[in-house]
Amino acid sequence: xxxxxLGVIGLGVQGGAYSGFLTEGKxxxxxxxxxxxxDPAKKQLAEEKYPDVPFYDNYIEMLESGEVxxxxxxxxxxxxxxxxxxxxxxNIHALVEKxxxxxxxxxxxxxxxxAAKPEVKFGIMFNQRTNPxxxxxxxxxxxxxxxxxxxxxxxxxxxxxxxxxxDQSEWRATWGGEGGGVLVNQAPHQIDLLQWIxxxxxxxxxxxxxxxxxxxxxxxxxxxxxxxGNGATGVFITCTHDVIGTDRFEIxxxxxxxxxxxxxxxxxxxxxxxxxxxxxxxxxxxxMRSVMGGNPSEIYSEEVIEFNSVWGAQHISVMENFAAAIxxxxxxxxxxxDGINGVALANAIHLSSWxxxxxxxxxxxxxxxxxxxxxxxxxxxxxxxx
Amino acid sequence: xxxxxLGVIGLGVQGGAYSGFLTEGKxxxxxxxxxxxxDPAKKQLAEEKYPDVPFYDNYIEMLESGEVxxxxxxxxxxxxxxxxxxxxxxNIHALVEKxxxxxxxxxxxxxxxxAAKPEVKFGIMFNQRTNPxxxxxxxxxxxxxxxxxxxxxxxxxxxxxxxxxxDQSEWRATWGGEGGGVLVNQAPHQIDLLQWIxxxxxxxxxxxxxxxxxxxxxxxxxxxxxxxGNGATGVFITCTHDVIGTDRFEIxxxxxxxxxxxxxxxxxxxxxxxxxxxxxxxxxxxxMRSVMGGNPSEIYSEEVIEFNSVWGAQHISVMENFAAAIxxxxxxxxxxxDGINGVALANAIHLSSWxxxxxxxxxxxxxxxxxxxxxxxxxxxxxxxx
Numbered sequence: 001x002x003x004x005x006l007g008v009i010g011l012g013v014q015g016g017a018y019s020g021f022l023t024e025g026k027x028x029x030x031x032x033x034x035x036x037x038x039d040p041a042k043k044q045l046a047e048e049k050y051p052d053v054p055f056y057d058n059y060i061e062m063l064e065s066g067e068v069x070x071x072x073x074x075x076x077x078x079x080x081x082x083x084x085x086x087x088x089x090x091n092i093h094a095l096v097e098k099x100x101x102x103x104x105x106x107x108x109x110x111x112x113x114x115a116a117k118p119e120v121k122f123g124i125m126f127n128q129r130t131n132p133x134x135x136x137x138x139x140x141x142x143x144x145x146x147x148x149x150x151x152x153x154x155x156x157x158x159x160x161x162x163x164x165x166x167d168q169s170e171w172r173a174t175w176g177g178e179g180g181g182v183l184v185n186q187a188p189h190q191i192d193l194l195q196w197i198x199x200x201x202x203x204x205x206x207x208x209x210x211x212x213x214x215x216x217x218x219x220x221x222x223x224x225x226x227x228x229g230n231g232a233t234g235v236f237i238t239c240t241h242d243v244i245g246t247d248r249f250e251i252x253x254x255x256x257x258x259x260x261x262x263x264x265x266x267x268x269x270x271x272x273x274x275x276x277x278x279x280x281x282x283x284x285x286x287x288m289r290s291v292m293g294g295n296p297s298e299i300y301s302e303e304v305i306e307f308n309s310v311w312g313a314q315h316i317s318v319m320e321n322f323a324a325a326i327x328x329x330x331x332x333x334x335x336x337x338d339g340i341n342g343v344a345l346a347n348a349i350h351l352s353s354w355x356x357x358x359x360x361x362x363x364x365x366x367x368x369x370x371x372x373x374x375x376x377x378x379x380x381x382x383x384x385x386x
Numbered sequence: 387x388x389x390x391x392l393g394v395i396g397l398g399v400q401g402g403a404y405s406g407f408l409t410e411g412k413x414x415x416x417x418x419x420x421x422x423x424x425d426p427a428k429k430q431l432a433e434e435k436y437p438d439v440p441f442y443d444n445y446i447e448m449l450e451s452g453e454v455x456x457x458x459x460x461x462x463x464x465x466x467x468x469x470x471x472x473x474x475x476x477n478i479h480a481l482v483e484k485x486x487x488x489x490x491x492x493x494x495x496x497x498x499x500x501a502a503k504p505e506v507k508f509g510i511m512f513n514q515r516t517n518p519x520x521x522x523x524x525x526x527x528x529x530x531x532x533x534x535x536x537x538x539x540x541x542x543x544x545x546x547x548x549x550x551x552x553d554q555s556e557w558r559a560t561w562g563g564e565g566g567g568v569l570v571n572q573a574p575h576q577i578d579l580l581q582w583i584x585x586x587x588x589x590x591x592x593x594x595x596x597x598x599x600x601x602x603x604x605x606x607x608x609x610x611x612x613x614x615g616n617g618a619t620g621v622f623i624t625c626t627h628d629v630i631g632t633d634r635f636e637i638x639x640x641x642x643x644x645x646x647x648x649x650x651x652x653x654x655x656x657x658x659x660x661x662x663x664x665x666x667x668x669x670x671x672x673x674m675r676s677v678m679g680g681n682p683s684e685i686y687s688e689e690v691i692e693f694n695s696v697w698g699a700q701h702i703s704v705m706e707n708f709a710a711a712i713x714x715x716x717x718x719x720x721x722x723x724d725g726i727n728g729v730a731l732a733n734a735i736h737l738s739s740w741x742x743x744x745x746x747x748x749x750x751x752x753x754x755x756x757x758x759x760x761x762x763x764x765x766x767x768x769x770x771x772x
Contacts, residue, residue: 163665207611225593244643257630279548
């Protein structure tokens with residue numbers, strides 16, 4: 001195979017962008033093999049923009065057409081697992097959009113299916129994992145440079161969305177069509193990065209606001225307290241109603257602190273010795289003299305790095321890595337099976353707010369689905385899920 | 387009365403500082419009337435440093451000596467209500483240190499007693515209320531300049547304390563002697579400011595770590611989620627084991643956002659129109675074009691103010707205001723009766739972590755005391771409280 005022929009399922013914003021990258025030759029070793037969408041208006045759009053690219057209104061037909069070696073699923077989240085399975089079943093490599101699905105039960109089915117066919121590549125579009133800033137942060141944590149994590153704190157309220165955004169599609173911001181709000185649509189990137197860098201919590205307590213500042217039934221604001229089970233605590237905050245959004249991610253370790261500002265600038269402070277040693281050998285006056293006397297180097301050294309991030313480049317990196325995995329067996333930056341962690345964390349946050357109490361991970365998946373289906377039934381727009 | 391003669395009860399760090407301010411003539415219309423301490427070593431210290439100032443080892447004797455018009459209680463927190471009551475009973479004006487007490491039941495007794503004798507002044511040492519930065523923030527909120535509050539978020543981890551600090555006194559960081567850790571000793575300033583500026587929450591959920599990074603039985607780390615009952619949510623985080631402490635206070639309103647950095651710099655962003663109007667008239671592309679195009683003035687205007695704060699000046703301001711209240715009936719910056727709010731909030735945070743669930747305010751005061759006494763009994767160093 002010289003080039004991987006990608007089939008794009010869903011010609012919305014993301015699918016349209018990927019189709020553009022591919023036809024403009026921006027993705028090394030990958031071309032646009034076919035497009036699939038069940039909306040007739042999208043068929044017309046595809047014919048105008050990509051007249052030479054085969055179009056399908058049924059994705060199974062596309063999978064069986066011989067026109068594609070791989071697919072990407074730019075469709076409502078609920079459909080990712082099913083489409084992933086149908087593709088892998090036919091030896092078509094599958095790159096699923098985030099989140100991997102809406103509930104862990106369906107994502108597990110996908111993971112189990114994919115695990116049984118390791119020769120077919122299975123990836124997930126966690127484009128932020130290609131962001132050099134977060135790769136650097138993960139490297140520092142993995143190297144133990146700031147020691148054992150004591151606290152994590154991510155406030156990511158830059159996901160502002162207007163009422164018009166929610167009103168644009170019938171399925172958007174519904175329980176049955178989308179499966180949630182900011183937790184399943186906007187924040188999965190940060191939820192994945194948080195667990196990728198800092199690990200999965202053991203318990204979650206959440207305070208979630210449903211339809212707080214938008215006329216929707218799902219959540220537009222989330223506050224979650226994470227208990228990592230080893231003494232460390234985390235706080236995760238996100239919302240879609242802060243037009244002057246904050247993006248600040250702080251990780252405190254026993255040997256230092258990392259603060260990421262606006263996903264662009266990272267400050268790394270490394271203590272000259274572990275904090276518990278300082279606790280035994282110094283007092284508050286020593287610390288104040290150093291810090292207020294303008295000589296913090298007796299306590300820590302600081303490194304500041306600024307990054308420039310180009311939107312689109314990240315997605316192209318994931319696609320190129322996926323092509324390389326198919327053609328040269330290059331390791332995947334974001335293996336598809338990793339998607340379940342973010343889904344589990346988002347589910348735990350939903351479940352805690354529905355039950356009004358802290359929940360342990362792994363949580364009862366059947367209970368989650370029962371609670372989700374209650375909301376789908378109440379909404380009365382889509383059938384309940386299995 | 388030309389000058390108010392203040393009796394300082396407790397010649398520790400705070401009592402020593404106040405005695406110094408008074409004898410150095412730094413406090414307008416107030417002089418050092420007497421000193422009281424039950425520690426013989428402090429008697430010797432007082433005789434050396436303030437040979438002309440009467441010394442008492444029993445505060446009731448000092449109250450009845452005719453040497454003082456007012457007192458300040460620089461003693462373990464449990465004793466503040468009792469000393470306040472004994473002073474007011476004898477028509478001696480009482481300035482209590484923060485916190486007003488350890489549990490609301492005892493603070494209510496003080497408040498009720500003081501309310502029945504309004505001619506005797508009753509104040510509390512919330513020195514941070516004299517900080518022009520927080521006065522400015524309160525003024526902006528009270529004027530409605532950033533609209534209705536939607537979120538509050540204060541991470542105040544600059545209260546680093548070494549193990550040596552905790553080991554210095556027998557009563558420190560015990561349930562029976564001090565009544566808690568960072569919630570009753572270091573953070574009461576921010577707990578008061580938070581409720582003074584943003585109001586009291588209706589419900590509190592907390593995740594509190596007891597003896598997490600220090601060899602103590604009380605809390606050295608706190609994460610609390612506040613529910614204001616009107617849709618607004620808050621998060622309050624504090625600890626004593628972060629030697630590179632963070633002090634960041636964010637308030638999101640429907641017309642703007644205030645962020646206070648390090649209690650020194652405040653950024654005030656005012657939206658050009660309320661966020662819910664933007665939600666109905668703009669979309670994400672409009673916002674990104676303005677913000678990323680370097681033209682955020684289409685969305686908001688920003689004002690940044692930097693403040694210089696001098697430690698000590700704040701305490702002197704409270705003392706001068708207290709003298710003016712006594713001599714000229716000037717309104718108190720921090721009426722003593724306000725102290726109960728911070729105690730109630732700290733109690734609710736403790737209680738939520740003890741019960742492992744969210745608690746409503748007002749909470750069951752007897753239940754709080756029962757739970758506190760359980761810990762005092764287990765510690766087995768001090769008698770339980772009534």
